[in-house]
Amino acid sequence: MAQPRIAVVGGGLAGLMATIRIAEAGVPVDLFSIVPVKRSHSVCAQGGINGAVNVKGEDDSPEIHFYDTVKGGDFLAHQPPARAMCYAAPGIIYLLDRMGVMFNRTAEGFLDFRRFGGTLYNRTAFAGATTGQQMLYALDEQVRRHEAAGLVTKYEQWEYLGMARDGAGRCVGLVALDQRRMTPRAFRADAVMLATGGPGLLFGRTTNSAINSGSATASAYLEGAWYANGEFIQIHPTAIPGEDKLRLMSESARGEGGRVWVPRRKGDPRRPQDIPEAERSYFLEEKYPRYGNLVPRDVASREIHRVCVEEGLGVDGKMMVYLDLTHIPRAELDRKLGGIIEIYEKFTGEDPHTAPMKIFPAVHYSMGGLWVDYERTADGFLDLASPKNHMTNIPGLYAVGECEYQYHGANRLGANSLLSCIYAGQVGGPAAVTWARNQKTAAADVAASVFEESEQRWTRRFAELAQRGGDENAYVLAEELGQSMLENVTIVRHNDRLQATDAKILELAGRWKRAAVLDQSPWANGPLSFLNQLEKMLALARVVTLGALRREESRGSHYKPAAPKRDDARWLRTTIATSSPDGPSFHDEPVDTSLVTPVERKYD
Amino acid sequence: MTVSDRTYFTLRRLHSLSGVVPVGVFLLEHFFTNSFAVQGPDAFNRAAEHLAEIPYVVLIEVFGIGLPILFHMVLGLVIVTTGQANAAKYRYQNNWMYLLQRVSGLFLVAYILYHVWTTRLSPEVMRGETDLFGMMSDDLRSPGLFAFYVLGVIAASYHFGNGLFGFAIHWGLATGRRAQRNVARLGLAVFLVLSLVGINSLLAFVHRPVRLFERAPETKVVEHPPLPAPAPPGGTR
């Protein structure tokens, strides 16, 4: 059989880690990315990466990390993969350290760890407050090394459009769009690995990057891949507003001692510095004495919503609270949180060393994503030799990172995302290699017509879109989508409003057909590309909204006042959406909770 | 002409070095010798003759001064072509210094060629018939040439002084930001001092030196033979 070749789509942490693992196995990789990989959204991850290295004499262990993770996810995550990830975590941190990630150190030169949400242990390794950036750069450097050695070929500024599948339905390649020449082109691949990140743009302005449309994932879903737990969208409690995006203020600010409060008096006009201690309500510390400001994000966001909306105590009457770092010594702040202090200063003009930050909740992360498989061992770990790990329901199509659903259940713990990205790449890469090496027919030997047809399908579509006239503007439609999703499908969910949102999405889909292409250029035509993306985003938005409508309980990030309790008897199940001509059709499957028994989730 | 990467590095290092040793050292010596003019034509011509009596003087002049300057010049010209000055757009102090280093270097090429020809290589000088002081004195009484010489002194002083800044960074002597800033200041100080000393020598050639602590030279003019001076250094005083 010919030497297999694997395509990785996405150059964030998960995609790069998978690329490195595949290249290390001696298999050539075609790496596609919509931006130069060094500019992927992983750079926005700030606070750190979890791993129970236990260097603070706390008797931390991977098993406790595992428990915190599944409890943080309200027991919706399959337990074997989550456990395997937590046990691999210390090794992953060591590996990154060996790659040269400039993690903060202790006085003795060991890796330093800090606290994060949803745990009582100092378990988070960090590089200032730009850990994601630092890790991405380290992986980027390793990939560049393999690129220089000829094992990796980068296709940067190429956009994933869809799969190429053989007669049996196996994924044997992909079609991608060169964003400059605007011509779709088919590539053969013995396995295709999607690592295309989250769908933040569905919600308009979020903490996500401008590239996180979710359209690649949505395209896979539209071509038959299952989409799981789409309704679980994480709202991060602490961001700062912006006209173009909402900028994250890392959970590490609270991990380093930052305190969240509001004035006790409604509409207190004083400057926060002038409000005495007794007249402040540290509402998280009051309600959750054990975890305090470091309750999981879903809990903190709901509390902020309660305090601001229900009790009306929000700063300036808005859904806004203070995050106070002023009691922490300046040098320590700069050393451990420099990156976010700088962002806050640059974008608000205020100095967090001296004035409490004004922050509010923002859409941040999707726990849901493409459904992927795994092979468990009898003792509750992953069988790393299996090609099933991280494979979607489509043979040969893999998914790793935020674009898949596997590790976080109904809510992700802070600093577990970097871990899950790296771990997914570490596991998914070799799985794809095993798959590719065991195919009877190599992609290279698949009939050329398969690729010609898929390429032509996309060429025709883009030719049609390029002709499109009409009175609608795709960017305006996207903004309307974001507003509707943000208002109705975030912290608090009501069925009538979810239904209204779905109706709105259908309306937008109708108007999409009248959206003109705003640019006639055959070269680097962004509006043309976006027109294609938007249709897929609308399809995915329905998955999120209808999934939320369907799940009649409250769990993790999904909260319905009409069904405020968790209902394990009916809903301890993974939501799975399949695309049909009439929109998503849903079924659900049980969750593997064989390792720890779900209990009531409490942090007080 | 292409050279290997290794040779290129060596050439560039030699370029940097040659600016300090021997060219820079020669510059200091040259300004020092010229300063004898402050003490009058006699003192100056004596100093010049002393230099001429140094053993192996021609070899030193050729291999210790001439060729290094020529090498520094030629490579410098090549270096200048690789830059695209943008000080008008990025108005930072070091960027102006970068630009001036190149401008002064270019000017010095013209200046040095002229200066070396007129004071060292022209047939009259080679025949040893010239009263250097007298010749300089004559030349410098022309306002145009005086200005040309002043610019030459300033350019040489600057190029050397600021060159020390580049030298310190290229060779890795000054690595920290403050250290580099201090070297830059030192370079500017060298520039200022050398400029003043150099200009004072020029003034001395037209009999208007500034004297600080020197013993005033005896007023009797040109007793020292043989000086077939074409025009006696007639002062206004």
Add this chain to the structure above:
Amino acid sequence: MPRTAIELRIKRQDGPSGPPRWEEFSIPWRAGMNVISCLMEIRKRPVTKQGAKTSPVMWEASCLEEVCGACTMLVNGTPRQSCAALVDGLPEGVITLEPLTRFTVVRDLIVDRSPMFEALKRVRAWIPIDGTYDLGPGPRIAETERELSYAFSRCMTCGCCMEACPQYNGRSEFLGPAPIAQVRLFNAHPTGAMNAHERLEAIMGRGGLVDCGNAQNCVEVCPKEIPLTEAFGELGRQTTVLWLKNLLRR
């Protein structure tokens, strides 16, 4: 007087060879706007100030919080990330946007910065680890050393330093400040130090360290305040030592 409208003058270009042209836009002011949100406003209504229909302005963007480097352009002539260019922080009057000039224009404000990534390849900007399998903890590093290195590892390859450098241009082979400074980062790492000489030799040729002219604009325009000139000093020392060693050993 606060603004009520934002006036923009944008240099546009249809392709790498196409002639540039200027277009003017006027959009309503809102509090907290940055240059990116102005461009987003334009694409929702791509009409010039004069009322002529045009295509949306193309620009590159990703993180929008000054950690990815994508949206670098000339804002009023200064190279910087347009996401961090808050309208209210810019002087009153027309805001001028241009693509970086030291890179090939792809379209409008998008330029091709791949030479920077190629340069990173050339200087071998990585730690050559044995493999990604578990080999236990990495080397211990003093926190003070870590802090110095961290400054360099924040380089986001945005190109500001390249844009401002008088030595980085079509006439020279100079690799530019950003890629060369990365050598300082990797040579300081205990594992990276093992093959420091390879990186040094990569910057000892044409286009390398010696082509720096010490104009030091790089350090002035770096949005992350990376001490690039200190790296050049340190690398000067390292290459000097290696050069002498090579001279005396061969």
